[in-house]
Amino acid sequence: MTLKKNLFLLSAFFLFTSTIFAEITLPKILGHNMVLQQKKKVAIWGTATAGEKISVAFAGQNKSTITDKSGNWMINLNPLKASFEAREMIIKGKNTIVLKNILVGEVWLCSGQSNMEYAMRKYSNYETKTKGYHPPEDDLTKANNTNIRIFLDRRKYMDPDPEHLGWDAAMGRSLVDFSAVGYYFAKDLYNKLHVPIGMISAAVPGSRIEPWIQSSKLDFEPKLKNGKMLNKLNNDGGDSGKFYDTMIQPLIPYTLKGFLWYQGESNCFLGENISYAYKLKTLIESWRNDWKDKKLPFYFVQIAPYNYSASKDKPLTTETLPKFWEAQALNLKLKNTALATITDLTDTITELHPGYKWEVGRRLSLIAANKAYGQKNVVCSGPVFQKMKTVNNTIEISFSNTGSGLVSRDGKSLSWFSIAGADGEYVPAKAEIKGNTVIVSSPEIAHPYSVRFGWNEAAQSNFINKEGLPAVPFRSDNPWKKLF
Known part of the structure; x- marks a missing residue:
């Protein structure tokens, strides 16, 4: 038998044995110090030898599975409660992996x-x-x-x-x-x-x-x-x-x-x-x-x-x-x-x-x-455009997410509002807060038809709610709103 053939057989043997006796391999995201999601089934997965029995033990649970013909496996732990206790996860097959210092939370x-x-x-x-x-x-x-x-x-x-x-x-x-x-x-x-x-x-x-x-x-x-x-x-x-x-x-x-x-x-x-x-x-x-x-x-x-x-x-x-x-x-x-x-x-x-x-x-x-997380008392957005209506020569705008009320950040008139008539030509508008609405108008527009707010790349308006969150830019003539 030639040296070349011996080397080929030897390398084939090592490839064959490494496939048969492949150790458990985990994706990088599974490791020491990780946080597991609470209140959901928790996926633990990896690879090993085809047909190998794999077990996962954590927080009093012990679950097992058999790898598929490609050596893939996955185990879902039952939902866990949040915990600050640094616990170990033991994953066993032909080899054993111990992951340490694991917490449960969000x-x-x-x-x-x-x-x-x-x-x-x-x-x-x-x-x-x-x-x-x-x-x-x-x-x-x-x-x-x-x-x-x-x-x-x-x-x-x-x-x-x-x-x-x-x-x-x-x-x-x-x-x-x-x-x-x-x-x-x-x-x-x-x-x-x-x-x-x-x-x-x-x-x-x-x-x-x-x-x-x-x-x-x-x-x-x-x-x-x-x-x-x-x-x-x-x-x-x-x-x-x-x-x-x-x-x-x-x-x-x-x-x-x-x-x-x-x-x-x-x-x-x-x-x-x-x-x-x-x-x-x-x-x-x-x-x-x-x-x-x-x-x-x-x-x-x-x-x-x-x-x-x-x-x-x-x-x-x-x-x-x-x-x-x-x-x-x-x-x-x-x-x-x-x-x-x-x-x-x-x-x-x-x-x-x-x-x-x-x-x-x-x-x-x-x-x-x-x-x-259902903390409805937490205000999480600035004012968001809901609807508008024309009242004489003004537009009255209603908002959601008004929080504790609408205000001007600096106490000055609200900035970056503009209105247009039926011709679609926009001009800067005066904007005043009235309760949870904003009234906009311009002497240049006798019959206002549409309104825009913050409609410019430089717009950094002073319009906020009392929680300090800025109003969301909008245009009432959004062409995509009913099409998306």
């Missing part, structure tokens, strides 16, 4: 582009920021709550880790590179719920929405309610599925409470509006289907004011951003969705990455407290 996945990825380490000018709520101390250096755990999803490092070290407490070196929005959401939610919080951050700077959607899900033509077909969405040159495949799919089916989404700037630069609305709808519905829960909360951030019209790559106007805001808001028609408005959280419209991430996180946590 788990959220936050995703998007650079404003979601915006890391805690970027707070060099922390003390000079004054808008919105301001934390009493610099959490980057002083955070010490070991009951908030974080997992940073890095697209090139999601292969199984034999050390199971993906999760850590939100403090010290581990917190430096983590999403500031995700952390401050967790911090504020912890203070409201008093249970462990687990945050998973999967965000990539500059990313469009298409890479976060499985490629096959984008290959369709949206049909509007009037029967008109939009252009086929497909990839649109946006590397569809690129980050879904490497960052989202490896997390499925880790049991979650819900999703946080902060993305849109890259698509806004392309002048998108209704097409983005359908892409976001596709992402929401496809992620919910992936996690086999059509009711999973999905809360998203309406991107901040910015001078997109100054872009030299594509002809954009001062209305490009408001139309994008409108497209984002269309997805509020889906159940269990909500929007955090941040038109007031930037110092200059030349800054694409406003620094007030603690306030963005807090506003998202207000939404979660109210909608996901």
Whole structure:
């Protein structure tokens, strides 16, 4: 027998034995220090030898299964109660894995582009920021709550880790590179719920929405309610599925409470509006289907004011951003969705990455407290346009989410309202608060027909509710409202 043949047989033997006696392998998301979702069945999964018996023991439960012919296995633990007790999970097959320091509480996945990825380490000018709520101390250096755990999803490092070290407490070196929005959401939610919080951050700077959607899900033509077909969405040159495949799919089916989404700037630069609305709808519905829960909360951030019209790559106007805001808001028609408005959280419209991430996180946590956790006393939104009616030469506007009442932030007349007659030519309007309505008028418009608020990329209005949350930009002549 030749040396070459001996080497071939030897390598074949090792390949054969490694297949027969493959050890249990866990996805990276399952590891020491993780937080498991309370009050839901908890998915634990991995790979091993085909036909191997696998058992999982945790919190008094002991469940087992047999791997399929490809070596895949999954066990669902019964719903667990929130617990600060650091417990072990023992996973046995031909080998044994012991995962330590596991808590049970609430788990959220936050995703998007650079404003979601915006890391805690970027707070060099922390003390000079004054808008919105301001934390009493610099959490980057002083955070010490070991009951908030974080997992940073890095697209090139999601292969199984034999050390199971993906999760850590939100403090010290581990917190430096983590999403500031995700952390401050967790911090504020912890203070409201008093249970462990687990945050998973999967965000990539500059990313469009298409890479976060499985490629096959984008290959369709949206049909509007009037029967008109939009252009086929497909990839649109946006590397569809690129980050879904490497960052989202490896997390499925880790049991979650819900999703946080902060993305849109890259698509806004392309002048998108209704097409983005359908892409976001596709992402929401496809992620919910992936996690086999059509009711999973999905809360998203309406991107901040910015001078997109100054872009030299594509002809954009001062209305490009408001139309994008409108497209984002269309997805509020889906159940269990909500929007955090941040038109007031930037110092200059030349800054694409406003620094007030603690306030963005807090506003998202207000939404979660109210909608996901039933704390109806928590006001979670600024005023939202409901309807208008013409009264003589004025327009009377009604709002929802008025909180404790409507006010002007600076005590001056409300800004960024405009009205138009039947010709559709808008002019600035005087706007006055009357109870929970706003009355708008202009001496230039004798017979007002429609109204707009904040309909400009630079709009940072003083119109808020008494809880300090800004009104959501709108136009009463929204052409997509009845078609989406």
